[in-house]
Amino acid sequence: MQQRQLGKNGLTVSALGFGCMGLSHGYGPATDKQQAIALIRAAVDKGVTFFDTAEIYGPYLNEDVVGEALAPVRDQVVIATKFGFDCEQPGQVLNSRPEHIRAAVEGSLKRLKTDVIDLYYQHRVDPDVPIEEVAGTIADLIAEGKVKHFGLSEAGVETIRRAHAIYPVSALQSEYSLWWREPEQAILPLLQELSIGFVPFSPLGKGFLTGTINAGTTFDSSDFRNQVPRFSEAARQANQQLVEVVQQLAAEQGVTPAQVALAWLLAKAPWIVPIPGTTKLHRLEENLGAAGVTLSPAALDHINQTLANIDVVGDRYPQHLQARVGK
Numbered sequence: 001m002q003q004r005q006l007g008k009n010g011l012t013v014s015a016l017g018f019g020c021m022g023l024s025h026g027y028g029p030a031t032d033k034q035q036a037i038a039l040i041r042a043a044v045d046k047g048v049t050f051f052d053t054a055e056i057y058g059p060y061l062n063e064d065v066v067g068e069a070l071a072p073v074r075d076q077v078v079i080a081t082k083f084g085f086d087c088e089q090p091g092q093v094l095n096s097r098p099e100h101i102r103a104a105v106e107g108s109l110k111r112l113k114t115d116v117i118d119l120y121y122q123h124r125v126d127p128d129v130p131i132e133e134v135a136g137t138i139a140d141l142i143a144e145g146k147v148k149h150f151g152l153s154e155a156g157v158e159t160i161r162r163a164h165a166i167y168p169v170s171a172l173q174s175e176y177s178l179w180w181r182e183p184e185q186a187i188l189p190l191l192q193e194l195s196i197g198f199v200p201f202s203p204l205g206k207g208f209l210t211g212t213i214n215a216g217t218t219f220d221s222s223d224f225r226n227q228v229p230r231f232s233e234a235a236r237q238a239n240q241q242l243v244e245v246v247q248q249l250a251a252e253q254g255v256t257p258a259q260v261a262l263a264w265l266l267a268k269a270p271w272i273v274p275i276p277g278t279t280k281l282h283r284l285e286e287n288l289g290a291a292g293v294t295l296s297p298a299a300l301d302h303i304n305q306t307l308a309n310i311d312v313v314g315d316r317y318p319q320h321l322q323a324r325v326g327k
Contacts, residue, residue: 006197007170017050230314262290
């Protein structure tokens with residue numbers, strides 16, 4: 001698979017990564033551990049070198065799975081994980097104090113069965129800890145050889161600038177897709193200016209852009225999408241027009257809707273690396289096929305013009321979680 005560079009400190013990864021969260025967290029019951037390990041190893045066999053996890057996914061379960069799956073090929077892959085929550089507290093309490101980061105990195109190293117984390121993201125900006133302290137702590141961990149690269153997740157423009165001034169940020173991870181384009185307003189120009197890579201999560205709109213979800217779909221009681229305003233029945237009905245557009249474009253290109261959605265992101269900039277997730281081998285193969293799809297300038301213009309005339313209905317997070325992003 002084609003390789004891409006995130007940031008300017010030599011972090012090179014496959015053009016498509018694998019978001020591992022859904023194997024353990026967020027979208028219903030956790031996948032059987034051995035099945036999850038087999039899927040991650042299949043991704044490696046198919047050229048994926050970039051795997052994304054976090055201590056809060058489970059908590060801890062996902063890092064355990066990723067660590068076991070990648071241990072035999074550790075020198076061939078890039079592992080990204082995240083800190084920033086107190087996983088021992090209920091309700092996802094933020095904590096990016098330096099002493100907590102140091103404790104978190106030790107736990108992640110152990111679960112991931114490695115002596116260094118390739119890319120270490122602050123999962124959410126902690127309003128109680130200056131970002132300069134966070135960046136300084138990561139710089140120290142890099143100097144100590146426990147971390148290689150510094151990342152931020154869902155951070156806003158000011159935070160990114162302040163962090164980058166202390167230590168170069170290699171990548172920002174935030175949601176970006178055909179149905180969530182807000183990063184185009186201020187984030188993408190900033191990343192271009194500072195030579196920071198972008199890692200879009202939910203590049204398939206949490207499954208919606210694949211065309212397999214409609215107004216009548218029901219989710220498992222533990223599925224995060226039950227809380228998301230954009231996934232209310234009324235919103236799914238209203239947003240179906242976007243899916244129909246993607247389906248039409250896919251038919252014209254002779255590919256799948258998922259491949260159109262991923263190819264559109266890949267065409268945006270050479271420093272963008274989407275991380276679609278799945279629990280199914282055939283979906284993994286379909287997603288990775290997007291790396292070989294080239295959308296013509298005319299097709300991209302058509303997509304962008306069409307999207308400009310579609311108003312997506314519903315917020316992407318419930319209110320209490322929306323308050324934590326873009327800070």
